[in-house]
Amino acid sequence: MxxxxxxxxxxxxxxxxxxxxxxxxxxxxxxxxxxxxxxxxxxxxxxxxxxxxxxxxxxxxxxxxxxxxxxxxxxxxxxxxxxxxxxxxxxxxxxxxxxxxxxxxxxxxxxxxxxxxxxxxxxxxxxxxxxxxxxxxxxxxxxxxxxxxxxxxxxxxxxxxxxxxxxxxxxxxxxxxxxxxxxxxxxxxxxxxxxxxxxxxxxxxxxxxxxxxxxxxxxxxxxxxxxxxxxxxxxxxxxxxxxxxxxxxxxPLLDGLNERRRSIVASYVAAAMDGPLQVLPAASAHHVAHLAVALTDRRDEIRAALSLGGVQTDVHFPVPDHLQPGFAAAAQSLPITERLAQEVLSLPCFPEMTDDEIDAVCTAISALR
Known part of the structure; x- marks a missing residue:
């Protein structure tokens, strides 16, 4: 074969x-x-x-x-x-x-x-x-x-x-x-x-x-x-x-597609265990894994490494609303929001992903060690 x-x-x-x-x-x-x-x-x-x-x-x-x-x-x-x-x-x-x-x-x-x-x-x-x-x-x-x-x-x-x-x-x-x-x-x-x-x-x-x-x-x-x-x-x-x-x-397909998303995230969570990337779990019905989100204080470095491994990533969302120039919001401190904006990154997660693609992402995550 x-x-x-x-x-x-x-x-x-x-x-x-x-x-x-x-x-x-x-x-x-x-x-x-x-x-x-x-x-x-x-x-x-x-x-x-x-x-x-x-x-x-x-x-x-x-x-x-x-x-x-x-x-x-x-x-x-x-x-x-x-x-x-x-x-x-x-x-x-x-x-x-x-x-x-x-x-x-x-x-x-x-x-x-x-x-x-x-x-x-x-x-x-x-x-x-x-x-x-x-x-x-x-x-x-x-x-x-x-x-x-x-x-x-x-x-x-x-x-x-x-x-x-x-x-x-x-x-x-x-x-x-x-x-x-x-x-x-x-x-x-x-x-x-x-x-x-x-x-x-x-x-x-x-x-x-x-x-x-x-x-x-x-x-x-x-x-x-x-x-x-x-x-x-x-x-x-x-x-x-x-x-x-x-x-x-x-x-009528939604529940099955959401379950597929959860299984993708579960694979990433396992691959990231004990590594520098913390993949947030989506382990039960309360989470439909719209995005596979991870946290790291080395985001630029990690994204570059994943890209070299053939994995696209994105950031949802890099600039909090209160810091958006176009919103011109009153100045305030939101420390957790601001920290997370510097640490979050998103991994590929859509229900039509092939098993080979999921394995490739897991391999790239495991290689971060």
Whole structure:
């Protein structure tokens, strides 16, 4: 038997492989949409919203045009009257800051827990005030942390909790899905996400009928009925029929694809044992391994060595929000956030990776010793 050779370069991602896997079903959906005559908010869109809500165990799911739109609309829907500040973490790529500012609100940042890299009661509670109306919790890298106590503390201060599930769709903690713990949640269907479309898209989900009504009005001009604007702050943000159909193809595959991601990370964790690279585990259903993330205080050196071993890497995310020049945030110190920004790096992790590619990454990690 001829032994297969390890690839010369292991990519961070290769979207073409997932497209090839699903090509036949995508072609069927395309033909069905063309035949139906519906291109916006048609039967595929309605079916996907229902299927997504059922999958997550929530009352309502509403499709929108992007994950950023989803965050903006969710924040608008949840913001209590008379409040104007959104609190969030500064280590998640700037998406919440962008969405909150587009919604017309100011942003403040809290530091993150050193282990989960997410907001926690300990990092948030000390900053809560009567001005803060919404706390956005990002389940970073696919890790659904236990935020039940944080939600309770926020509610005791009259603060609503928005979950950003863009990296954690399908994660479950004690059987409860990411996005069903806080007041309302947002996700992205950007093509690299665990549940990715062939273009942009997003969704908002909630167990509150009141918030669901607000979302449906806000995503379409503020209409309560056609041409009747009754809610201020409306926009035009709709998930198109083709993307809804494509996502309907992939939703039943999501749990299996997430399990494949977890197995990839487990291989990396084993390869990194006792070495200079600490690969963060994704060992159970609460973590869907959107990214395979590692920590090292020798990042540039390690990335160069992995590159020589044929392994691409990336950094998610190198500049915290409060240090981004374009955000011009008030000066503050977030020591854990700032340290992690200097130490994190991402390894290839997508479910269509071959076993040879996974082995090549493990070999390169083991060689770091």
């Amino acid at each position: 001829t032994q297969s050779l390890a690839p010369a370069v292991v990519p961070m991602n290769d979207l073409s492989r997932g497209i090839d896997r699903d090509r036949e079903d995508f072609a069927r959906v395309f033909d069905e949409v063309l035949a139906s005559g519906y291109v916006i908010m048609g039967p595929k869109h309605a079916a996907f919203e229902q299927e997504l809500a059922k999958y997550l165990g929530v009352l309502s799911a509403s499709g929108v045009a992007s994950g950023t739109d989803a965050l903006e609309i969710a924040i608008k829907a949840a913001m209590p009257a008379g409040r104007s500040i959104v609190m969030t973490a500064a280590n998640a790529g700037g998406y919440t800051t962008t969405a909150a500012r587009r919604a017309g609100y100011n942003v403040r940042y809290a530091d993150v827990d050193a282990n989960s890299m997410c907001l926690s009661v300990e990092t948030v509670e000390q900053h809560l005030s009567s001005e803060i109306g919404v706390v956005v919790v990002t389940h970073l890298y696919g890790n659904l942390t236990d935020i039940n106590e944080l939600v309770a503390v926020c509610h005791s201060h009259g603060v609503k909790v928005v979950e950003d599930c863009a990296q954690a769709i399908g994660a479950r903690l004690s059987g409860v899905a990411a996005g069903s713990i806080g007041d309302i949640a947002a996700t992205s269907f950007y093509p690299t996400k665990n549940l990715g479309a062939l273009g942009d898209g997003g969704a908002i989900f909630t167990n509150s009928e009141e918030l669901a009504v607000r979302v449906r009005e806000l995503r379409q001009y503020g209409w309560s009925s056609k041409y009747r604007v009754t809610r201020a702050g409306g926009t035009n943000s709709r998930l198109d029929e083709l993307q809804a159909g494509f996502l309907g193809v992939r939703l």
